Amino acid sequence: LDEQEAFDIEYWLLEEAKLQRMPKAKSLAGRVAFITGGAGGIGKATAGRLLQEGAAVILADIDEKSLEIAEKEFSQIFGDDVVRTVLMDVTSEDKVNSAFRFASLEFGGIDIVVSNAGIASSSPLDETSLENWEFNQKILSTGYFLVSKAAFSHMKSQSLGGAIIFVASKNGLVASANAAAYCTAKAAEIQLARCVALEGAPMGIRVNVVNPDAVLRGSKIWTGKWKEERASAYKMSTDDLEEHYRQRSLLKRNVFPEDIAEGVYFFAADISSKSTGNILNVDAGHAPSFTR
Numbered sequence: 001l002d003e004q005e006a007f008d009i010e011y012w013l014l015e016e017a018k019l020q021r022m023p024k025a026k027s028l029a030g031r032v033a034f035i036t037g038g039a040g041g042i043g044k045a046t047a048g049r050l051l052q053e054g055a056a057v058i059l060a061d062i063d064e065k066s067l068e069i070a071e072k073e074f075s076q077i078f079g080d081d082v083v084r085t086v087l088m089d090v091t092s093e094d095k096v097n098s099a100f101r102f103a104s105l106e107f108g109g110i111d112i113v114v115s116n117a118g119i120a121s122s123s124p125l126d127e128t129s130l131e132n133w134e135f136n137q138k139i140l141s142t143g144y145f146l147v148s149k150a151a152f153s154h155m156k157s158q159s160l161g162g163a164i165i166f167v168a169s170k171n172g173l174v175a176s177a178n179a180a181a182y183c184t185a186k187a188a189e190i191q192l193a194r195c196v197a198l199e200g201a202p203m204g205i206r207v208n209v210v211n212p213d214a215v216l217r218g219s220k221i222w223t224g225k226w227k228e229e230r231a232s233a234y235k236m237s238t239d240d241l242e243e244h245y246r247q248r249s250l251l252k253r254n255v256f257p258e259d260i261a262e263g264v265y266f267f268a269a270d271i272s273s274k275s276t277g278n279i280l281n282v283d284a285g286h287a288p289s290f291t292r
């Protein structure tokens with residue numbers, strides 16, 4: 001190194017050290033996030049991630065007990081002035097609209113909406129009842145329609161733009177055994193997101209999708225029948241499922257609620273200000289780009 005190069009490096013290192021010591025502004029400070037299914041695995045992890053970045057959150061869920069627990073936990077960490085909960089069923093337009101009104105009144109507006117509340121159910125096609133088919137469509141595609149419609153109206157009237165993120169599923173892009181009703185409903189969510197992105201763009205409303213692969217740990221879905229249904233579809237025991245998902249991924253990793261939350265955070269924050277109508281698969285490299 002000559003003298004000038006050594007000086008430049010030392011100068012750069014000092015500047016870096018200075019930057020490290022400076023308190024970093026939180027990227028979502030002053031923003032308000034409305035999260036459906038906020039008392040469950042992915043929704044709750046997302047709430048934690050957005051709170052860390054300085055956002056205030058409203059957790060909307062049908063599960064009152066889990067809402068209470070989540071509110072208590074988050075209030076202890078982040079303070080009770082940045083966390084609110086609202087009991088809400090995504091299939092009821094009245095309940096969705098009044099939850100949005102409540103959120104907007106509590107925090108003075110809504111900047112980020114995470115449409116995430118959902119279920120999963122699986123059965124072979126010839127054993128899928130009309131009732132089960134309609135149940136999937138109602139909670140997933142219709143629920144996402146009602147939430148995005150309310151989000152869109154709020155953001156439009158605020159004239160400040162906004163970010164809407166759908167937590168859909170890899171199964172909205174690729175077919176999965178014994179899950180026609182679920183896969184179809186998830187595909188509808190993805191196409192809905194594109195349509196809302198198209199209509200929202202002139203108003204600065206960005207709409208993006210995060211597709212998880214199976215998230216077993218932390219998810220309430222997996223403590224129900226879904227685990228057995230999936231194991232039966234893959235003709236294996238429930239104990240082998242996690243390993244099955246790990247092995248079929250390119251990175252040989254399972255995904256967790258916190259991984260999905262990072263994807264949602266990306267689309268919620270200004271770092272993705274040039275992204276709309278996009279899909280991010282958080283699946284350790286499984287679908288849909290690879291034939292294996």
Ligand code: NAD
Pocket residue numbers: 036037038039040041042043060061062063066088089090091116117118119120139143167168169170211212213214215216218219220221222
């Ligand atoms: P979870 O069961 O842990 O959380 C879902 C939450 O949604 C729960 O708190 C539940 O009470 C709530 N909810 C269910 N029905 C509702 C309704 N009608 N109105 C309001 N809230 C309702 O499950 P999760 O794994 O966190 O799932 C979140 C989303 O991610 C779902 O849309 C799911 O389909 C999707 N997803 C999950 C996985 C996975 O393997 N866990 C994979 C791909 C996609």
